Amino acid sequence: xxxxxxxxxxxxxxxxxxxxxxxxxxxxxxxxxxxxxxxxxxxxxxxxxxxxxxxxxxxxxxxxxxxxxxxxxxxxxxxxxxxxxxxxxxxxxxxxxxxxxxxxxxxxxxxxxxxxxxxxxxxxxxxxxxxxxxxxxxxxxxxxxxxxxxxxxxxxxxxxxxxxxxxxxxxxxxxxxxxxxxxxxxxxxxxxxxxxxxxxxxxxxxxxxxxxxxxxxxxxxxxxxxxxxxxxxxxxxxxxxxxxxxxxxxxxxxxxxxxxxxxxxxxxxxxxxxxxxxxxxxxxxxxxxxxxxxxxxxxxxxxxxxxxxxxxxxxxxxxxxxxxxxxxxxxxxxxxxxxxxxxxxxxxxxxxxxxxxxxxxxxxxxxxxxxxxxxx
Ligand SMILES: *Cc1c(COP(=O)(O)O)cnc(C)c1O
Numbered sequence: 001x002x003x004x005x006x007x008x009x010x011x012x013x014x015x016x017x018x019x020x021x022x023x024x025x026x027x028x029x030x031x032x033x034x035x036x037x038x039x040x041x042x043x044x045x046x047x048x049x050x051x052x053x054x055x056x057x058x059x060x061x062x063x064x065x066x067x068x069x070x071x072x073x074x075x076x077x078x079x080x081x082x083x084x085x086x087x088x089x090x091x092x093x094x095x096x097x098x099x100x101x102x103x104x105x106x107x108x109x110x111x112x113x114x115x116x117x118x119x120x121x122x123x124x125x126x127x128x129x130x131x132x133x134x135x136x137x138x139x140x141x142x143x144x145x146x147x148x149x150x151x152x153x154x155x156x157x158x159x160x161x162x163x164x165x166x167x168x169x170x171x172x173x174x175x176x177x178x179x180x181x182x183x184x185x186x187x188x189x190x191x192x193x194x195x196x197x198x199x200x201x202x203x204x205x206x207x208x209x210x211x212x213x214x215x216x217x218x219x220x221x222x223x224x225x226x227x228x229x230x231x232x233x234x235x236x237x238x239x240x241x242x243x244x245x246x247x248x249x250x251x252x253x254x255x256x257x258x259x260x261x262x263x264x265x266x267x268x269x270x271x272x273x274x275x276x277x278x279x280x281x282x283x284x285x286x287x288x289x290x291x292x293x294x295x296x297x298x299x300x301x302x303x304x305x306x307x308x309x310x311x312x313x314x315x316x317x318x319x320x321x322x323x324x325x326x327x328x329x330x331x332x333x334x335x336x337x338x339x340x341x342x343x344x345x346x347x348x349x350x351x352x353x354x355x356x357x358x359x360x361x362x363x364x365x366x367x368x369x370x371x372x373x374x375x376x
Pocket of ligand 1: 096
């Protein structure tokens with residue numbers, strides 16, 4: 001029998017256009033999850049489609065050790081957008097690889113004996129062995145143990161705990177500016193500032209995992225901007241190529257200068273570089289982070305004002321979590337099958353909304369109406 005190793009959903013999606021997806025019978029769905037934030041510009045955005053088509057015609061692939069215009073331009077663009085003095089880029093194909101690289105870079109660039117990684121409870125950083133070791137939930141880890149050792153977990157938001165955990169054996173602290181998979185949990189400013197101070201003192205690297213929060217989702221291009229904290233590395237993926245597989249580890253010079261020998265055959269191929277460049281240019285050019293802040297605030301207010309059975313509505317920009325009183329999965333099913341609204345879970349009791357950043361108020365209204373019917 002053919003098929004894939006994980007269960008598929010009962011809707012066959014065949015086309016996409018903007019904030020909408022269409023199944024094989026032509027039924028229209030409002031895409032309120034953007035397939036885990038992967039299409040910030042909406043489906044089939046002309047700028048990205050054209051850039052990718054042109055690049056395919058010109059040059060599909062050349063190994064990363066030959067400079068190629070589009071990749072060099074992407075490096076410049078990312079350095080220009082990155083917070084503080086972060087200026088160097090490592091390109092890869094996914095979020096977990098971006099974090100894998102960050103963990104390796106931290107081990108290589110810090111001193112002898114600095115091997116320990118500090119991560120957060122409820123955190124999620126990917127599923128390859130290194131990134132998985134810094135992921136919290138046993139569900140993801142148990143079958144694969146033993147993992148890469150030397151990882152300590154601190155409660156997310158606990159400034160004293162992170163101060164205490166970081167010492168002269170620490171290579172890195174890895175943290176999401178808002179926890180996505182863990183339930184859309186915003187940080188405290190004190191926590192991120194404590195992580196910054198402690199890593200500075202220890203000569204360790206602070207890594208912001210912006211795989212989900214990046215590309216304007218939380219109201220600024222990078223969430224780091226509103227946290228006011230500049231990390232040593234910023235990892236990103238999901239929305240970076242508007243649906244094409246590209247990830248990046250953005251580094252300060254001290255990390256990039258001593259990164260060891262990490263490499264990957266497909267690092268920064270011309271086609272995904274063209275996709276990422278067009279995506280970043282469009283997100284910036286159309287001021288979509290500000291739009292996400294505006295529509296996101298509207299969506300959260302309307303949800304909080306309308307839903308009587310929600311425990312909490314939280315998030316920033318268009319990264320929204322609705323904590324419900326029962327398991328979220330049956331609500332998600334009803335939203336999809338009865339109201340043609342596609343949303344996501346974040347843990348057992350949170351409905352997660354990560355729509356394209358091009359979402360308009362009328363689409364937000366439709367999400368709120370469907371949620372009101374289903375959640376009440
Ligand atoms: C999705 C995600 C990852 C893993 O990304 P993949 O592309 O699935 O490997 C890592 N960190 C965060 C915060 C994520 O949301």
